[in-house]
Amino acid sequence: MKEEKIPTRQSYGEALAILGEKNKDVVVLDADLAGATKSEIFKKAFPDRFFDMGIAEQDMIGTAAGMSTCGKIPYASTFAVFAAGRAYDQIRSSVCYPNLNVKICGSHAGVTVGEDGATHQMLEDINMMKALPNMKVFCPSDDTQTKWLVNEVSKVNGPCYIRTARLASPVIYDENEKFEIGKAVQIGDGNDGTIFAVGICVSQAIIAQEKLKEKGINVRVVDMFSLKPVDKEMILKCANETKKLISVEDHSVIGGLGSIIADVLTENCPTKLVKLGIKDRFGESGKGAELVEKFEIDSNAIIKEFIND
């Protein structure tokens, strides 16, 4: 893990502009948040293929659906709460039911949005998006992975949801790291425990891993960026090889990463799983770094699970 910190929303915008150069079918829509979602980087490069739909997320998703029926590959960008929440039925009826090639980017997900508080802190989007047939769901952890993902989903013919964060997070992977949709990334091979994580929580898990190592506890971190399709083999492998399983996410413990893992475990090898996440409540205002601590999804909360064991 590097010192350099980049918010994944920034990586999204930069990757879109590069993709736009390669693929002329790519179009980008935003709902008056181009500066925040970073889709403005694409807008500057390709103004004729950028559409600001105003503060009207439902219309934005429907418009993207219509464009995709004519061969376009639309990337619709707004805050996660307004994409997955406000436009849920549009994503369901106009995108997922007809299995249209629309990419939806929900930025500013989780409590790490910070000061804007509960109304803007989307904690249920993984749950809602994963329940939709045809939808693929991703939550990348760093700059390298986000850039790869933005390009990779353009090759998938169907709806994809990409969840990014406002908070700057450390760069974890080298530029040449290989990723694959449906394959989790294992970091380290300790057998004392597995920390399954997504998004900004992956770097928190790596910090915990390093500190635990100093105490003689060897754990592995598994970056579960591909939430649907999920890497079942990896989950079962870790359940068999390690002594303790923990999941950590900046999302509700209801229906998020933890629930996805629990589903796989229950059906195949019932194993105890500790779910760290937001515990059936709304978020609140504060700095992102303060909130991960308060809601116990940071490295200290992870370490406690192993030390107090």
Place this chain on the structure above:
Amino acid sequence: MLLKITEEDILNLKKTANNIRKGIIEEVYAGQSGHPGGALSCADILTVLYFNQMNIDPNKKDDPNRDRFVLSKGHASAALYATLAERGFFSKEELKSFRKLGSMLQGHPDMKHIPGVDMSSGSLGQGLSAANGMALSSKMDERGFRVYCLVGDGEIEEGQFWEAAMSSSHYKLDNLCVIVDNNKLQIDGPVSEVMNVYPLKEKLQSFGFKVFEVDGNNIDELISVFQKTKTVKEKPSAIIANTIKGKGVSFMENQVGWHGKAPNEEQYNEAMKELN
């Protein structure tokens, strides 16, 4: 594009509209389910679009340059299916499987399985956004195709329709035509009593549309108005098509109760007798 319409052409279109109405009744009777009222009201609009106005070909159903049609009021699926079958996109025999288990003719339009359906719909208020996306694509790629979107008068109580109406006009979609099937009734009663959407003309004008008003059950008037919309520049067109819910079957006309009800055998025979 269109030269002279002869009286014979009009007569043929009227016969076609009648066939579509028979198809609608066949469907809802066979399926014992569906929405005959709002399907019958828009049969003439669909006839003029699919048999006179739109550049489409059942043999080239995926032609990227074809005109597009979005049935935003997806519950009028019986009308769209009967029209597509009449136009040769699939066999009329299929109509008897309407809404039945295993049928491609799902309750609401499913673009993935039904030849000729350009957009899935069913959850109201969403069609115009998709139509805008198609019209924008037509302009981006300079394909020159037109996009038609049929909405219900009750349907446009949905907020998304007005979001989309703003976009149609903001992006100057002069290749787009919205048709409001103004049959004046919705499930719970008259539109003006349930949730008043009127005055429609003024509302649509203020949103930036060139607005036309016609008798939506009159073939001649419809042809003439669609021709006019093709000459509108820099703004989208809207046609307020004043129709009769249940049009063509006397006991269904202007009856709220026939919004979403299937006829029994006696009613079916009576309806078919009237249409023959």
